[in-house]
Amino acid sequence: MTDIDQQFAQAQSDVTQLPERPGNLTLLRLYALFKQASVGDVQGEKPGFTDIAGKYKYEAWAALQGTSADDAKARYVELVESLKRGEAA
Incomplete structure (x- = not known):
């Protein structure tokens, strides 16, 4: 396991232990970075207008x-670290 993979795994654990829940836009960034890091480019059809949350996640x-993947992992780790310090929410 590479260093970035270890940091990414630790950040996934740390994100569940944050002192306060991040705002919706930050949650979307976390989701998008996680998906890009673990799956790659977006897949599937864009959800319709009736699935608002799904549409925002897809976008x-x-x-x-x-x-x-490594860049997405690094950005995910940076975002989680800033959330742990209380710099972003």
Whole structure:
């Protein structure tokens, strides 16, 4: 396991232990970065207008298209670290 993989795994654990729940936009960023890091580019059909949450998740993930898995992992780790310090919410 590489260093970034270890940091990514630790960040996944840390995110469940945050002192306060992040805001919806931050949760979308976390979701999109996690999906890009673990699955790759967005897959499947974009949800319709009746699935608002699904549509936003899809769009957030699609915005990261072409981002490498290691870059997405590093950005995820950075975001979780900033949340642990209380810098972003």
